[in-house]
Amino acid sequence: MKTTTPSFILELPLKTTPVQESTILVRLDAGRQLYNACLGESRKRLDLLRQSKEFQEIRILPKGKEKTEAFKSLNRKYEFTEYDIHHYAAGIRHGWIQDHINIHIAQKLATRAFKAVQKKAFRKAKNVRFKGKNQFDTLEGKNNETGLIFRDNTLYWAGLEIPCIIDDTNELISYGLNHEIKYCRIVRRKINSKNRFYVQLILEGTPYQNPENKIGTEEIGLDVGPSTIAIVGDTKAELKQFCSDLVPKQKEKRKLQRKQDRQRRANNPENYNENGTVKKGKKKWKKSNRYKKTSSEVAELDRKLAAHRKSLHGNDINNIIAIGTRIKTEIIPYIAWQKIFGKSIQVRAPSMFMSSLKRKAENAGGYLIKFPTNTTKLSQVCHICGNAVKKPLSQRWHICCGIKMQRDLYSAYLCKCVDTETSTLDIARAKQLWPGLEPVLSEAVSRVIQSASSGKVPASFGLYGNQRKSGSSVKPVAAITEAMDDVIRDNINEDESHGEVI
Numbered sequence: 347m348k349t350t351t352p353s354f355i356l357e358l359p360l361k362t363t364p365v366q367e368s369t370i371l372v373r374l375d376a377g378r379q380l381y382n383a384c385l386g387e388s389r390k391r392l393d394l395l396r397q398s399k400e401f402q403e404i405r406i407l408p409k410g411k412e413k414t415e416a417f418k419s420l421n422r423k424y425e426f427t428e429y430d431i432h433h434y435a436a437g438i439r440h441g442w443i444q445d446h447i448n449i450h451i452a453q454k455l456a457t458r459a460f461k462a463v464q465k466k467a468f469r470k471a472k473n474v475r476f477k478g479k480n481q482f483d484t485l486e487g488k489n490n491e492t493g494l495i496f497r498d499n500t501l502y503w504a505g506l507e508i509p510c511i512i513d514d515t516n517e518l519i520s521y522g523l524n525h526e527i528k529y530c531r532i533v534r535r536k537i538n539s540k541n542r543f544y545v546q547l548i549l550e551g552t553p554y555q556n557p558e559n560k561i562g563t564e565e566i567g568l569d570v571g572p573s574t575i576a577i578v579g580d581t582k583a584e585l586k587q588f589c590s591d592l593v594p595k596q597k598e599k600r601k602l603q604r605k606q607d608r609q610r611r612a613n614n615p616e617n618y619n620e621n622g623t624v625k626k627g628k629k630k631w632k633k634s635n636r637y638k639k640t641s642s643e644v645a646e647l648d649r650k651l652a653a654h655r656k657s658l659h660g661n662d663i664n665n666i667i668a669i670g671t672r673i674k675t676e677i678i679p680y681i682a683w684q685k686i687f688g689k690s691i692q693v694r695a696p697s698m699f700m701s702s703l704k705r706k707a708e709n710a711g712g713y714l715i716k717f718p719t720n721t722t723k724l725s726q727v728c729h730i731c732g733n734a735v736k737k738p739l740s741q742r743w744h745i746c747c748g749i750k751m752q753r754d755l756y757s758a759y760l761c762k763c764v765d766t767e768t769s770t771l772d773i774a775r776a777k778q779l780w781p782g783l784e785p786v787l788s789e790a791v792s793r794v795i796q797s798a799s800s801g802k803v804p805a806s807f808g809l810y811g812n813q814r815k816s817g818s819s820v821k822p823v824a825a826i827t828e829a830m831d832d833v834i835r836d837n838i839n840e841d842e843s844h845g846e847v848i
C-alpha cells in the first residue's frame with residue numbers, strides 16, 4: 347500500500363532491558379542479512395538487464411512514452427521491479443530469519459534495497475553499499491497492526507513489550523500522539539559506544555509548528571553553493587556561509603580515521619603488500635583494543651557531526667521560512683561538486699538540506715521548485731545583455747553591463763526571476779525587479795563585510811588577509827573581490843587550510 351498523505355515523525359526513547367536489547371540486536375542483524383541479500387539480487391538483475399541486447403536497443407530510442415514503456419517491460423522481463431524483489435525476499439525469508447523478521451518488515455527491507463540499486467541505475471548514486479556487522483540501525487513495519495505496534499505508550503514487537511519514555515509536558519509530543527499512526531520504525535543509535543533504542547512513529551498529518559517560528563510571505567530565490575548560501579526575497583537578502591562550522595570537526599574525524607588506518611596496519615601486517623596496498627582474497631583482521639577505542643571515537647564524532655549539522659540546517663531553514671515559503675532554486679550538481687570539493691561537501695549535506703527545506707516549505711503552505719542548471723545557466727548569464735559567460739568558480743563577482751554584484755547573491759536573484767513553467771530566466775521580469783533589489787543585495791554584501799571586519803565572523807569570508815593590506819592603495823571593492831576569491835580558493839585546497847579559513 348502506498349500512502350501519499352503528508353506525514354511526520356515523532357521519536358520516543360525506549361526503556362529497554364538488557365535482554366530486550368540483545369533481542370533487538372539479533373533482529374537488526376537478521377534484517378541486515380535480508381537487506382544485503384536483496385541488494386545483491388537487485389544488483390545482479392540490473393547487471394543482467396544492462397548486458398541484454400534489448401537494453402542497448404531501447405537506450406538509443408528518443409526520449410518519450412515509447413522509450414519509457416519499453417524500459418518498463420524490460421524491467422518486468424528481468425524481474426527488476428519492487429514487486430519482484432518483494433517476492434524474492436519472501437522466498438529467502440526461511441529458517442532463522444523468519445523467526446525475527448515478519449513479512450511486512452521483510453518487504454520494507456526489500457523496497458529499501460531495491461530503491462538503493464535503482465538510484466544507482468538512474469546514476470543518482472555511484473554505488474550501492476552492503477551493510478557490515480553492526481551497521482544496520484533501523485527496521486520498520488507497514489502499518490500499526492502487525493510487526494511493530496505502538497499502543498498505550500508501549501512498543502509491542504513479536505513478544506517484546508517495551509515502554510516508551512514520554513514527557514507529558516512537551517507540546518511537540520502531545521501534538522504527535524494525537525495523530526493517526528501510519529507505521530512504526532525502530533532505531534538504534536550508538537551513543538558513547540552504548541546502544542540506545544528509539545521508536546519513531548510515522549504519523550499522518552503535518553508536523554507541529556512552533557508558534558515562535560515566523561512564516562514569511564515573500565517569494566525567494568535561493569542559491570546554495572559549495573560553501574555559501576544566498577537568499578533573495580522581495581525586501582530582504584542574505585549571504586551566509588553554509589555549514590562551515592562542520593569543517594573543523596570533519597578534519598578531526600579524518601585525523602582519527604588515519605589513526606585507525608595506522609592501527610589496522612600495525613595489527614595486521616600480513617594483510618598488506620609491500621607497496622602498502624591491501625592483499626587480495628579472504629583475510630582475517632585482528633582488532634586491538636586501541637583500534638576498537640579509536641573506532642568508537644570515530645562513531646561518536648560522527649554522531650555529533652550529524653546532530654550539529656541538523657541544527658545548522660534547521661537554523662538556516664527557519665531563516666528562509668521566516669522570509670517566505672515560495673522558494674525557487676537550481677538543482678545542486680552534487681556529483682560534480684563532490685569531485686571538486688570532496689569530503690567538504692559531504693559533511694555539509696546540501697541535498698539533505700534541500701529536502702528538509704522542501705518539506706518545511708510545503709508544510710507551511712509554500713513550495714520549493716528546483717530547475718536544472720543546464721537550461722537556466724544562472725551562474726553565467728547577465729540579465730541585461732543576456733550573454734552567458736562561463737565564470738570559473740574562483741570568480742566571486744558578476745561584472746557586466748554596469749552591474750557589479752557578488753556572484754551567489756546575483757544568482758539567487760536570477761533564481762527568483764525564473765519562469766517556473768518554462769524553467770528559463772524571465773529577462774523582462776529580471777530587468778523590472780533589478781532597480782528595486784540592487785540596493786537590497788548590496789546591503790547584504792556590506793553586512794557580510796561589516797560582520798567580518800568587526801570580528802564576529804572570524805576570517806569567514808577571508809577578509810582578514812586583506813585588511814592587513816588595507817593601508818596600501820587597494821580599493822575597497824577590489825579588496826572584497828580578492829577576499830571572496832580567497833574563500834573559494836581555501837575551499838578548493840581545503841586540506842591545507844586549518845579550519846579557521848573556510
Ligand SMILES: [Zn+2]
Pocket residue numbers: 728729730731732733746747
Ligand atoms: Zn551584460
